[in-house]
Amino acid sequence: EVQLVQSGAEVKKPGESLKISCKGSGYSSANYWIAWVRQMPGKGLEWMGIIYPDDSDTRYSPSFQGQVTISADKSITTAYLQWSSLKASDTAMYYCVRREMSGAFESWGQGTMVTVSS
């Protein structure tokens, strides 16, 4: 069974750094693109960026380029999303999801809630 398991909820202050994780199992995880999707409270889904763990080829949405860093460690089948300096506007649920051969997103993580508040 394909599973993406994300790290737990985080509460941070503005200006702090953060790195959240997404561990894949049940498949050869280095050979599928893993995307990150943001969902702000009460809002819709926003594609942030995507990484191919096998070679760390990474693409960003123009809206998130320079705002976050996506990385991966294929040896432990884990993708990461990180911020160097959080803002209150980064408060959201963040999902990782596997891109299927069809191009669509079928296997989703359970989400990581990030709350940034002073």
Place this chain on the structure above:
Amino acid sequence: EIVMTQSPATLSVSPGERATLSCRASQSVSSNLAWYQQKPGQAPRLLIYGASTRATGIPARFSGSGSGTEFILTISSLQSEDFAVYYCQQYNNWPSLTFGQGTRLEIK
């Protein structure tokens, strides 16, 4: 960037009736269009990909149609568990993988 526009924003339908949700792309995405369902407190679930192919385990009452810039998700004979928010997503314009803003399907 391709903009995906869903309509209506909210759709009120009675259980047992048919629901028709629309998604329009600002430029052609061929058939590279997916539909997702999201219930409160849950991650999205893939319903349809390739504009019309149901994902694994999705009931036959869900169907998708369209190509190019106009797409439709139809849910025949609505069940109580179908009331949720639905998103379309294009994946034609790699690596940009934009979502629509969502349609909330509520009980009438």
